Amino acid sequence: MPQAVWHIAASILLAAALAGLITRFLFQLVRVKGGSMEHTLKNGDLLFCIRSGTYRRGEVVICRYPRRVTGTLEINAAFSLTWHTLFVKRLVALPGDLVEIREGQLLVNDSPVSDPPRMASPPRDYGPRRLGKKECFVIGDNRLSSHDSRAADVGPIPERMLQGHVKAVLWPPNRIQIVK
Numbered sequence: 001m002p003q004a005v006w007h008i009a010a011s012i013l014l015a016a017a018l019a020g021l022i023t024r025f026l027f028q029l030v031r032v033k034g035g036s037m038e039h040t041l042k043n044g045d046l047l048f049c050i051r052s053g054t055y056r057r058g059e060v061v062i063c064r065y066p067r068r069v070t071g072t073l074e075i076n077a078a079f080s081l082t083w084h085t086l087f088v089k090r091l092v093a094l095p096g097d098l099v100e101i102r103e104g105q106l107l108v109n110d111s112p113v114s115d116p117p118r119m120a121s122p123p124r125d126y127g128p129r130r131l132g133k134k135e136c137f138v139i140g141d142n143r144l145s146s147h148d149s150r151a152a153d154v155g156p157i158p159e160r161m162l163q164g165h166v167k168a169v170l171w172p173p174n175r176i177q178i179v180k
Contacts, residue, residue: 027051028164030062030086036140036147037088040179046171047088047179049164055136057108060166060179061091063138065154086163089138089148095159099137100128101150106139115143126150134159 032045040060041047049062065087093099093108100106102125106113131137135156140146149156166179 028062029170030088030164030166032088035145036142037090038142038145040090040141041088041166041169042175044172045169045175047166048168048170049166051164053165055091055094055159055162055165057091057094057097058113059091060088061138061162062086062088062164062166063136063157064161064163065157066161087138087148088166089140089146091136091162092139093131093137093156095131095133095135097137098128098130099126099149099156101126115141124150129156131156136162 028049028051030047030049032041032043032047035043037060047062055061064085092106092113098107098109100110106115107128136159137149137156139148139150148154168179169175169177
């Protein structure tokens with residue numbers, strides 16, 4: 001094989017490795033699928049997310065849910081690659097917090113948390129539940145159309161499943177904004 005082909009192949013592999021490292025440790029782009037974050041985010045928005053830093057109550061995050069996998073590629077018995085389904089939610093409670101939804105009001109550590117605008121009726125009651133040492137609680141802003149930590153098959157998620165901080169909407173152009 002000619003040397004030029006090897007250089008091209010090596011360049012492609014290096015670029016792929018660098019892209020993988022950047023998205024693993026620095027930042028990533030994520031597309032919103034669904035309406036669980038309406039009115040803050042819309043279906044199809046392209047988000048810019050930072051992968052490092054301390055998570056805070058109230059911020060919009062990218063997370064994984066337990067047992068939610070998009071795909072797996074088995075290379076051999078000892079090595080496989082797994083793609084996890086990513087979700088966009090609001091982080092409402094941190095490890096050790098007491099979470100409750102009573103008569104439609106979200107309470108964290110017995111203090112009311114202001115909700116984003118609701119779309120219809122209040123959500124069902126939840127808890128109270130004290131989160132474990134490494135558990136977080138995430139909820140969609142559209143409380144009526146969000147599969148999140150309130151659901152039995154999701155529940156509070158381990159901190160390690162938080163994948164990034166949503167910082168901005170990059171696309172479409174008429175929606176470019178900083179996310180709060």
